[in-house]
Amino acid sequence: MTNYFKKLVYLGKQSQNFIQQRLVLPGLTLHRSISLTTVKHLKEIREEKKDNITTIEGVEIESKRTNKLLPSLHKGACPLCQLNLDVKYTDVLILSQFVSPHGQVLPRTVTNLCGYQHKKVEALVRRAQDAGLLAHFQADGEDGKKPELRSNYKWKKNNIHFIDEKKYSHY
Amino acid sequence: MAHNRVLQWATFARSWWIYDAYHQCPFESAKRLCIFLQGQHKPIYHPLSDIGDHVVVINTKDISMKNEYWRKWRFHHHTGYPGGYSQTSAWRLHDLDDTKILHKAVYSRLPGNLLRRRMMRRLHLFPDTEVPDDILQNVTDQIRQVQLIPKPIHKYSKEDIDNFPKLFDWPEEYVIDYSKKKKDEDTEKYF
Numbered sequence: 001m002t003n004y005f006k007k008l009v010y011l012g013k014q015s016q017n018f019i020q021q022r023l024v025l026p027g028l029t030l031h032r033s034i035s036l037t038t039v040k041h042l043k044e045i046r047e048e049k050k051d052n053i054t055t056i057e058g059v060e061i062e063s064k065r066t067n068k069l070l071p072s073l074h075k076g077a078c079p080l081c082q083l084n085l086d087v088k089y090t091d092v093l094i095l096s097q098f099v100s101p102h103g104q105v106l107p108r109t110v111t112n113l114c115g116y117q118h119k120k121v122e123a124l125v126r127r128a129q130d131a132g133l134l135a136h137f138q139a140d141g142e143d144g145k146k147p148e149l150r151s152n153y154k155w156k157k158n159n160i161h162f163i164d165e166k167k168y169s170h171y
Numbered sequence: 172m173a174h175n176r177v178l179q180w181a182t183f184a185r186s187w188w189i190y191d192a193y194h195q196c197p198f199e200s201a202k203r204l205c206i207f208l209q210g211q212h213k214p215i216y217h218p219l220s221d222i223g224d225h226v227v228v229i230n231t232k233d234i235s236m237k238n239e240y241w242r243k244w245r246f247h248h249h250t251g252y253p254g255g256y257s258q259t260s261a262w263r264l265h266d267l268d269d270t271k272i273l274h275k276a277v278y279s280r281l282p283g284n285l286l287r288r289r290m291m292r293r294l295h296l297f298p299d300t301e302v303p304d305d306i307l308q309n310v311t312d313q314i315r316q317v318q319l320i321p322k323p324i325h326k327y328s329k330e331d332i333d334n335f336p337k338l339f340d341w342p343e344e345y346v347i348d349y350s351k352k353k354k355d356e357d358t359e360k361y362f
Contacts, residue, residue, distance in 0.1 A: 040343035040344045041343070041344075042341050042345055042347070043344070043345070043346045043347065044347045044349075045346065045347065045349060047349075058346065061347075063340060064333070065337045065339075065341065068333070068334070068335075068336055068337045069337050069338075069339075069340055070336045070337070073338065075340075079338035079339055080338070089321075090319075090321040090322075092321075092322065092323065092324045092327070093324075093327065093331070093335045096324055096332075097337060109342070110339075110341070110342060110345065111339055112339050131321065133322070133323040133324060134323075134324055135324075140353055144353065149325065154262055155241040155242050155260075158234075158236070158262060158265065159194050159233060159234065159235030159236075160235060160236065160237070160238070161194070161196065161235045161236075161237055161318065161321070162237060162238060163237055
């Protein structure tokens with residue numbers, strides 16, 4: 001048995017690189033796998049209120065995106081540089097992927113974008129928000145009321161568009 | 172014979188056009204409308220022969236201006252009396268009268284001769300789609316819109332957004348937090 005414990009200690013040192021490891025000890029009939037590191041999952045925070053008790057728990061879920069990734073993309077590199085697209089502020093289906101539901105652009109550690117593309121996406125998202133295609137950051141009210149999509153203030157109730165300054169085209 | 176007389180009437184008839192100004196730039200659409208008001212779309216055009224057409228414009232209240240022009244573009248007015256100068260921004264004029272911005276854009280675009288007022292009388296502007304029947308019965312053809320209308324994300328269906336290919340997958344140990352916004356159909360689009 002001491003041999004097995006030595007192996008576990010050695011593997012524990014290796015796992016400082018946060019590689020997920022699952023061990024099945026030979027000679028023993030185990031019905032579950034043992035891992036030395038924490039198992040990594042996408043998590044979702046759910047809040048429930050019953051009477052006076054509020055339970056906040058982090059639930060593990062699978063991401064819906066694994067089946068819908070573009071197969072031609074390499075994982076480690078910037079996706080927009082690989083595609084070589086002329087992304088405009090009206091391409092809302094592309095830009096909404098880089099935006100959190102709060103209206104903020106996601107950090108580069110999550111999106112794998114290079115610095116140049118990240119700045120471009122920030123500027124395009126700002127334009128799309130001003131034009132009313134994406135929502136500005138607006139938290140829900142305390143009663144659970146949703147904020148209005150377009151405010152009624154002076155000039156903000158009117159339509160806005162932007163033009164491509166290089167080509168001078170009104171899209 | 173009757174053949175020649177009918178051809179004469181057909182070439183010199185004054186036709187009625189309709190134009191939808193929904194989400195269009197007023198200055199770019201004025202470029203297009205002036206062509207029809209002067210008659211430059213006809214091969215028999217001459218500046219002195221009064222062969223311009225009627226144009227009916229609808230949805231002028233839904234006009235769109237570029238960048239920050241709603242706030243920064245100024246319309247100037249002088250009454251002729253001393254101290255009679257005033258200027259208003261575009262959004263204020265639009266609040267007062269929905270049709271005035273397009274009216275002024277077309278007026279400044281037309282040539283500054285004596286035919287200009289006559290051509291402006293043939294331009295009919297309506298803020299909504301409510302047009303009197305007398306005018307609608309005359310309309311024969313439509314002028315194409317100048318700009319593409321962008322589609323906001325709340326108008327895409329959930330299936331369109333889910334089936335669109337994704338460019339990156341969530342990293343390990345990523346936490347989805349619904350603290351500031353409830354988990355709804357609207358927020359689920361982003362995941």
